[in-house]
Amino acid sequence: MDSQSVNAVGSTVRKTEAEGDALVVMELIQRLKVRDVMTRNLVTLSRSATLREAQLLMRENHISGIPIAENGRLYGIVSIDDIIQALDGGYISEKCVSRMSTHLIVLEEDMPVSFALGFFENYKYGRFPVLSKDRALVGIVSQRDISRVMLYELTQEINRLERQHTRAPEDRVGEGAQLYMLREFPVVKYDFENAGKAANEIKRLLREQGVAARLTRRIAVAAYELEINICVHSNGGTLSFVISNGVAEVVARDTGPGIENVEWACRDGTSTANEWIRSLGFGAGMGLANTKRVADKFDISSTLGKGTTVYAAFRLDGAEK
Amino acid sequence: MFYRHCEDSDGRLMGGEMTVDKVAEILDGKVLYKDKEDERHVGKVVASDLMSDVLLVDADDILLLTSLASDQSIRTAQIVGAMGVVVHNNKPLPASMLSVAQTLGIPLVTCPYAKYESCVRLYKALCAESGSEEQ
Numbered sequence: 001m002d003s004q005s006v007n008a009v010g011s012t013v014r015k016t017e018a019e020g021d022a023l024v025v026m027e028l029i030q031r032l033k034v035r036d037v038m039t040r041n042l043v044t045l046s047r048s049a050t051l052r053e054a055q056l057l058m059r060e061n062h063i064s065g066i067p068i069a070e071n072g073r074l075y076g077i078v079s080i081d082d083i084i085q086a087l088d089g090g091y092i093s094e095k096c097v098s099r100m101s102t103h104l105i106v107l108e109e110d111m112p113v114s115f116a117l118g119f120f121e122n123y124k125y126g127r128f129p130v131l132s133k134d135r136a137l138v139g140i141v142s143q144r145d146i147s148r149v150m151l152y153e154l155t156q157e158i159n160r161l162e163r164q165h166t167r168a169p170e171d172r173v174g175e176g177a178q179l180y181m182l183r184e185f186p187v188v189k190y191d192f193e194n195a196g197k198a199a200n201e202i203k204r205l206l207r208e209q210g211v212a213a214r215l216t217r218r219i220a221v222a223a224y225e226l227e228i229n230i231c232v233h234s235n236g237g238t239l240s241f242v243i244s245n246g247v248a249e250v251v252a253r254d255t256g257p258g259i260e261n262v263e264w265a266c267r268d269g270t271s272t273a274n275e276w277i278r279s280l281g282f283g284a285g286m287g288l289a290n291t292k293r294v295a296d297k298f299d300i301s302s303t304l305g306k307g308t309t310v311y312a313a314f315r316l317d318g319a320e321k
Numbered sequence: 322m323f324y325r326h327c328e329d330s331d332g333r334l335m336g337g338e339m340t341v342d343k344v345a346e347i348l349d350g351k352v353l354y355k356d357k358e359d360e361r362h363v364g365k366v367v368a369s370d371l372m373s374d375v376l377l378v379d380a381d382d383i384l385l386l387t388s389l390a391s392d393q394s395i396r397t398a399q400i401v402g403a404m405g406v407v408v409h410n411n412k413p414l415p416a417s418m419l420s421v422a423q424t425l426g427i428p429l430v431t432c433p434y435a436k437y438e439s440c441v442r443l444y445k446a447l448c449a450e451s452g453s454e455e456q
Contacts, residue, residue: 030420111416193417196396200425203400213381213402220400221376228372281389281397286373293377 024161026114028153034116035109037149038130038139044069045078047097051086054078054096065127065140068096072136074129076100106131109138110193113150116141179209179316181243187230187254192280195231198239199224202250205241211248215314218294219248222312225287226252232277234308248314250295258304266292266300338450339363339443341405341428344384347446348439350407350432353414354422361404366443368436372397384443386436390414392421399425409436 044067045054054066064080078100086092086099107116107128119128120143130139183205185198203220211219223239230237230252237254259265271285288310292298295312302308339362345352364382369375370389375397382404387394390412398406405428408414414431422429432439 027424030424108416112420114420115416193392196393196400200396200399214379217379217400217402224397224400225373225376280391281370281372281387281393286377290373290376 024154024157025150028150028157029114029117030112032113032149032153033109034107034111034113034130034141035139037113037116037145038107038109038141039145040139042067042069042137042140044137045096046070047075047095049096050093051078051083051096051099052092055083055086055092058083066096067129067137067140068100069137072138074104074106074131074137076102077104077127077129079126104129107141108133113146116146120146179243181205181209181241183241185227185239185241187227187237187239187252189231189234189236191231195228196224198241199227202241206248211316215316219250219314221294222291222314223250225291226250226310226312228282229287229310230254232282237307243316246316248316250312250314252308252310254307254309256305256307258306259300259302259308260304262300262302339447341384341430343446344405344407344443345430345432347442348407348430348432348434350430353419353429353431355405355428356426359404359426359428363404363443363447366440366447368440375401386439386443388412388436390418392417394418395421395425395427395429398427403427405430407432407439409434409439 043057043061043063045057047068047070049068057066058064058080066078068075068078076097078096082099082101083092086094091099105119105123105125105128107119107130109130109132116128119125127140127142129137130141132138183202185201187198188194199220202223203216206216206219223241227239230239234254235256237252240249240251240253242249242251266288268286268289271283274283277283288300291310291312296315297311297313299311300308340360341352341355344350344363361382363384365378365380366384366386367375367378367380368386370387372389372393375383375385375387378401381402383398383401385394385398385401385403385406386409387406388409390408392415394406394408395418397403406422407430409432411431411433419429421427434442
């Protein structure tokens with residue numbers, strides 16, 4: 001082996017390790033939104049306030065920047081730098097509006113935290129105001145806010161990984177034995193932001209295990225349809241994914257309201273979805289029919305007022321449906 | 322709405338060499354995300370805003386043309402193993418859509434045309450590429 005190939009191998013290994021390390025953090029900064037980390041208890045001043053008032057307020061609250069806002073509308077920000085310059089320049093009694101920064105870089109509350117981190121990297125500000133979809137000031141984010149929440153979430157994640165790790169030996173049954181896997185994902189009613197995540201994860205797991213592409217697609221389609229069904233039609237529930245004895249099973253359980261006519265619900269094109277759900281790309285009434293079509297075995301049971309369980313099974317031995 | 326391009330009599334696909342970059346070029350679009358090393362080619366073009374329709378398609382390397390500017394377009398694309406998603410009419414995308422595309426490794430393109438116009442442009446390009454006559 002010449003030195004060049006040694007280097008190549010070495011760098012590949014390093015890259016993989018780095019990716020492995022970062023994955024938990026990467027997922028976290030995508031999953032967490034700005035609203036999860038921002039400070040909601042805002043200390044603001046009105047447009048009539050002076051720089052002196054801003055200075056006192058900063059000292060009282062141990063903060064280094066104050067948004068100038070009225071009735072939720074953001075006009076500008078006074079930073080500790082502005083105060084220092086005002087003291088230096090002898091205009092501390094002037095109004096904030098005459099000296100505040102008005103070219104503001106703002107975050108939106110439903111942006112992932114990764115965006116906020118990017119902002120801190122790209123702009124040298126200590127804090128960013130956070131606006132809602134309708135442009136109202138709803139919070140403020142400093143790097144400290146992000147660190148605090150990240151530390152908490154990472155601790156949770158590490159605890160979870162540790163628990164998983166201690167259970168790991170039971171996950172696989174013996175050397176060369178068949179694959180065994182069990183995952184359960186909660187699905188929340190109308191949570192369109194996260195709907196589909198479980199199915200995406202199931203697909204990733206199957207690909208990782210080297211399951212054939214077409215079979216992977218069939219299982220993933222069933223998982224996705226059932227996950228969306230729970231999200232759109234039920235009060236919430238769980239999506240379970242089990243592999244044992246050469247069979248993959250996707251089971252969707254919800255807590256109600258139950259289906260009145262199961263046979264009708266399984267037919268193509270029948271749906272109780274409203275226009276709003278349709279505008280999101282769902283509700284064509286094909287979910288159960290699609291699931292039935294891709295599965296080797298399909299079963300559904302439902303009790304009005306209690307809930308619905310849908311079962312879809314797939315043989316992993318490669319026998320095509 | 323479905324659109325199948327240039328299949329021979331056995332239903333095999335005759336497209337082939339068209340990458341996401343090429344798609345963006347044909348549709349005067351902008352590639353918002355694509356992994357540098359991702360050189361997959363268009364297998365089949367599917368145009369739909371209804372994700373259940375997309376889930377019905379049993380083909381490899383689908384290019385999804387849609388007007389649905391939501392995370393679900395990307396999530397659906399990952400489920401069916403799509404090689405890319407094109408969002409039409411220069412629709413503004415929710416902030417989360419790009420990050421979902423990055424996380425799931427799905428190339429994302431926006432373009433100014435309506436889906437129908439894109440279908441026509443891609444069909445012509447794919448036919449020209451595979452040397453078959455336009456129909």
